[in-house]
Amino acid sequence: EMELVESGGGLVQPGGCLRLSCVASGFIFSGYAMHWVRQPPGKGLEWVSGISWNSGRVVHADSVKGRFTISRDNTKSSLYLQMNGLRPEDTGLYYCVKDIGDYGDGRDAFEFWGQGTMVTVS
């Protein structure tokens, strides 16, 4: 059974840093692109960052570009999000998400989601 477990969230002051982690199990982690998607309290979903299976393609939303960095360690089945220069508008529940395939493979979907880790910038 697939599982994604996020950790690393918390309360941080504006300008501060956090590193989110996500440990995957139940599937071949190295075979899929992975993403971070966030949701501010009571609001909608926002795609944050994505990374291809071999880290060859790394993409960030304009709202976090230059401040956030997505990375992965396939030997540890783990996904990371380094968040620097945090702002109040970065507050939200951050989901680790498994892609249905890899970037550019002719399919597109956020197939499986973790339960999220909460980040509060205040």
Added chain:
Amino acid sequence: QSALTQPRSVSGSPGQSVTISCTGTSSDVGADDYVSWYQQHPGKAPKVMIYDVSKRPSGVPARFSGSKSGNTASLTISGLQAEDEADYYCCSDAGRYTYVFGTGTKVTVL
């Protein structure tokens, strides 16, 4: 990148059909066939219901269907059931390997 436009809410009685629209631009929804739909119950993680405009993952009931015309995609729930009451979000490839979500629609079963 602006969020895709969805109605704030739609409602229907059990057994009826409801359709949720998702309007974007020629740079996202209209650019290719990479539109997906997600169901989110309160306090739960989203779940994919439709991907690549009209494909249903295994385990998703056949009463959920998707389509697209130009810059507008649609999700139809036929034979509405009580457990379909939830928030629904569309999502589209927005070019350069980025993605944009819709504003979200609350579906109420009367």
